Amino acid sequence: MPPGKPPAAGLLRSTALVGMMTMLSRVLGLARDVVLARFIGAEAGADAFFVAFKIPNFLRRLFAEGAFAQAFVPVLSEYREVGSQAAVRHLLDRVAGCLGVSLVALTLLAVVGAPVLAALFAPGFLHDAVRYPLTVEMIRITFPYLMLISMTGLAGAVLNSYDRFAIPAFTPVLLNVVLIAAAMLAAPYFDPPVLALAWGVLAAGFIQLLFQLPFLWRLGLLPAPKVDWRDEGVVRILRLxxxxxxxxxxxxxxxxxxxxxxxxxxxxxxxxxxxxxxxxxxxxxxxxxxxxxxxxxxxxxxxxxxxxxxxxxxxxxxxxxxxxxxxxxxxxxxxxxxxxxxxxxxxxxxxxxxxxxxxxxxxxxxxxxxxxxxxxxxxxxxxxxxxxxxxxxxxxxxxxxxxxxxxxxxxxxxxxxxxxxxxxxxxxxxxxxxxxxxxxxxxxxxxxxxxxxxxAVGSWRLFMLQMLFANLLMVAVLWWLSAYLGSWVALGWWPRILNLALVCGAGLGVYLVALALAGVRLRHLRARF
Incomplete structure (x- = not known):
């Protein structure tokens, strides 16, 4: 390991941390869906909101979180590994500047062309006197979320590259919290109430970005955006x-x-x-x-x-x-x-x-x-x-x-x-x-x-035999218990939850014990590279 560089965090601990944060986000996402169903149902306003929110989310997955992270993180990691802190900051400044300018231009174009986007993503709304104009209005409110969440993605990619996984993994939780609050607290003050959700999306974008900036500052990597399309690092990222x-x-x-x-x-x-x-x-x-x-x-x-x-x-x-x-x-x-x-x-x-x-x-x-x-x-x-x-x-x-x-x-x-x-x-x-x-x-x-x-973790042949043993025992227990408990159809919601928790808990317990009996130890999973 090069001198002066901190030891990398354990892969198992980092993965568990990200997994727990992601699970928290998924649970809150489910709660958000329940709240939205309760407060806006499936009426015309709900249709318009889901279309308006889907557009920046779709583009975010297409350009920001997926393609951008896959191209940016390897280049940044290379700068970090073989270059100086100044070189890393130089790259960040120019990537932030080029990305920011592109997102501002795209956002302005989308706001002006919101009627076209609404017709493209929801052609069935064109002749609807309620849903089409409402969709256009909410696109103009929600689309800047793409700019904010993409810059949040840039910040998260930097933090991940420096093994600060908890903050980027926790950040999506904030969107769900803000939307739940918008539906339950702010909606009565808007006409129609669904507009509160559109403004909630925009507010969540600001909150998610601002939440990550102090952690970048602590690393000394808070970017000062500069636009330079000819920078070698920017060109490489674009090509990737x-x-x-x-x-x-x-x-x-x-x-x-x-x-x-x-x-x-x-x-x-x-x-x-x-x-x-x-x-x-x-x-x-x-x-x-x-x-x-x-x-x-x-x-x-x-x-x-x-x-x-x-x-x-x-x-x-x-x-x-x-x-x-x-x-x-x-x-x-x-x-x-x-x-x-x-x-x-x-x-x-x-x-x-x-x-x-x-x-x-x-x-x-x-x-x-x-x-x-x-x-x-x-x-x-x-x-x-x-x-x-x-x-x-x-x-x-x-x-x-x-x-x-x-x-x-x-x-x-x-x-x-x-x-x-x-x-x-x-x-x-x-x-x-x-x-x-x-x-x-x-x-x-x-x-x-x-x-x-x-x-240190043994051969693949032994590992597969251990997996076979543990999974066969687990399946046998799951099969027997689910059959032993009888029909689930006549049960109410709460007894079903208890039965399912019992079966899944028993299956997980048997699986872990079987792995231990087969020789799998926690130290085998704590490998550090």
Whole structure:
């Protein structure tokens, strides 16, 4: 380790911290949805707000959090590793200036062109005398959120690069808190009340950005924006961003295609996929993204320091961690798909048929959960080496494979079993394995990743045997307990919650004890690279 540089925080501790903060954000997000449903329901104003809020959120995922972070963090980490603090500040000043000017221009364009954006994203509103003008008005209020949250993303990327993971991970919580407060406290003072939410989004953008600035100042990295499009670091980031933006677009096209196909299937198919997808994304969002967030700056520094052994060891650790979480999560979702869906959603207008159909697609999504999570930790192996083109090529192959698999899987399940939506979920899962497999093969064949390179945690053969033993015991307990407790349909909400907590708690306990009996120790997971 170069002199004067602080030791890196433990990967396990950092991942757990980010995961806990993400879980808090997800829980508050669910509470936010409940509050919004209570206060604005599904009326015209709600439709207008969700469209207006969706536009800057969509662009944020497309340009800021995804493509920008993948391009910016490796370059910043290289400057930090091989350059001086002055060089890091020089880069930050110019990236902040160029990004800020671009966002101001885009925001002004969107505010002026709000009628066009409303027509583009919600063409069905064009002839609605209430929803269309309200959507236009709220776009003008909410769109500056893109500028604020993108600058927040820049600040968060810097903090992550310096192993200050807690602050960026906690920041999304503030959006949910502000929107809940806007709905419950401010809405009565607006006409229509839904406008309070639009202003809440804008206020949340300011609060999230201001929340992170003091922490940048403590690092001595509070940027003084300067516009210099010819700066070498800015040029490199732009070059890396171009394929990354295309890669993010590919995934969005894939999701759009699935939605289009689902719209041709029996009524309810889109909703069944939505419910099951929301559940399958929980372990993905909390754990896989937490691991990916932590390892990207670490891998970037190891690449800049020309340390391939540590680079490979970090990838090896992250893959093992994903398997420790993904395999039991996937198996538990498969076994408990119907009880979980019954507990969460089978109330009011949601029928038993809806739950059963959703459980089938949840089981299909669960097949690919391990692959979805592996993609999140394998892709940083490319981004950290400033290779954004290879993941895009692989993503295109996966997208085309998904299209072919849709035809193969949907048709027979639809015509013979009326389960076309399950075919869509299964095709998505199989395509994820193709994506993850190609990412792994590229790293392995390129000599970037060597399995078992970290002798301290044991061989992969032993690890897989330990995983097999622990997961088989867990599945047996889950299966027996869920059958022993009998039918969940006749139970009320509270007994269902208690039963589900009992089953999940027992399954987790058995899994952890089985891992310990098989020889897995906490010290194996505390590797520091």
């Amino acid at each position: 961003m171009a394929p990354a933006i295309f890669g993010v677009s590919v995934s969005q096209i894939n999701l759009l295609l699935d939605t289009v196909l689902a719209s041709f299937l029996p009524t309810g198919s889109v909703s069944w996929l939505y419910y099951s997808d929301r559940l399958s994304e929980l372990p993905l969002g909390v754990f896989a993204i937490a691991i990916a967030t932590v390892i990207l700056p670490r891998l970037s520094r190891q690449h800049a320091a020309e340390d391939p052994t540590q680079f490979s060891a970090t990838l090896d650790w992250s893959i093992r961690m994903v398997l420790l979480i993904a395999l039991p999560a996937a198996l538990a979702l498969m076994v408990l798909a119907e009880p979980i869906l019954l507990t969460l959603f089978q109330y009011g207008k949601t029928s038993l048929l809806d739950i059963r159909m959703s459980s089938y697609s949840l089981q299909a999504y669960s097949i690919g959960l391990t692959a979805f999570m592996l993609i999140k930790v394998l892709a940083p192996g490319y981004y950290a080496r400033q290779d954004t083109k290879t993941p895009v090529r692989i993503g295109i192959i996966a997208m085309l494979s998904n299209m072919v698999l849709n035809v193969i899987c949907v048709a027979p399940l639809y015509f013979y079993f009326n389960l076309g939506h399950v075919g869509l979920a299964l095709a998505t899962s199989l395509a994820a394995f193709i994506n993850a497999g190609l990412l792994w093969r590229g790293l392995y064949r390129g000599g970037v990743y060597q399995p078992g390179c970290n002798a």
